[in-house]
């Protein structure tokens with residue numbers, strides 16, 4: 229899968245995706261991350277990418293031209309008529325596992341990162357197919373949000389996680405949060421690992437884990453718990 233990121237700060241993306249599991253996914257060829265510097269596509273001789281908003285108001289807006297030209301260059305390169313193009317914005321649809329799963333089915337994904345006070349509405353209308361928010365808070369730019377999307381989508385791609393079971397288990401439990409987990413040592417700071425996990429009784433362990441996941445979900449995320457209960 230190929231991610232094409234339109235941004236004024238390509239190094240933010242390049243630096244982060246080469247680490248950890250996304251880094252491994254890049255090296256093994258499961259994903260390609262193509263960062264495109266919007267500034268490089270500015271037609272103005274000072275390579276300007278922003279301007280004052282019509283009607284006044286605080287701050288600057290990203291202008292349509294460099295974004296559109298950067299987008300057209302990618303579109304031409306991938307040869308898709310209307311590639312899935314996502315604008316990262318707090319005004320978008322809230323990103324969740326379901327959205328991540330739908331994006332993981334694409335071959336190419338274009339991610340547009342805004343900056344300053346926003347982006348000229350006309351270019352958003354012209355090029356985007358989706359608008360996504362990663363949560364109800366305002367970031368200084370879309371780069372961190374794009375990285376969240378890249379990370380969540382990449383781990384869903386077949387082969388990326390090595391252990392296919394870890395995705396399987398999640399999708400089976402649907403909306404449940406994970407149960408608490410423990411590793412060595414058996415006793416730490418006077419706290420012992422729950423006895424049942426050392427019992428070797430696989431069926432009992434599975435039942436305990438499920439029950440803990442249900443308890444935790446009910447206490448911490450009653451909204452998810454209700455969704456899960458309705459599926460039972």
Ligand code: ADE
Nearest residue numbers: 316317318361362367373
């Ligand atoms: N850009 C600024 N804030 C954002 C958010 N919460 N989600 C996605 N993109 C953003």
